[in-house]
Amino acid sequence: xxxxxxxxxxxxxxxxxxxxxxxxxxxxxxxxxxxxxxxxxxxxxxxxxxxxxxxxxxxxxxxxxx
Numbered sequence: 001x002x003x004x005x006x007x008x009x010x011x012x013x014x015x016x017x018x019x020x021x022x023x024x025x026x027x028x029x030x031x032x033x034x035x036x037x038x039x040x041x042x043x044x045x046x047x048x049x050x051x052x053x054x055x056x057x058x059x060x061x062x063x064x065x066x
Contacts, residue, residue, distance in 0.1 A: 020026070
C-alpha cells in the first residue's frame with residue numbers, strides 16, 4: 001500500500017464525516033451492514049489462514065528421507 005492511496009482514503013473518510021455532520025449527526029443506517037461485512041470478512045480470512053496453516057503442517061520435510 002502506498003501513501004497516496006492511504007491519503008485518498010483519509011480524504012474520503014473526512015468527506016463522509018463532513019456530510020454526516022452537515023446532516024446533524026443523524027442515525028447511521030449502515031452500521032449494521034458494516035458490522036456484518038466485517039464479521040464475514042474476518043471469518044473468511046480465518047478460513048483462508050487456517051487452510052494455509054493446515055497445508056503447511058501436512059507438508060513433508062523434503063530432506064530425502066521418507
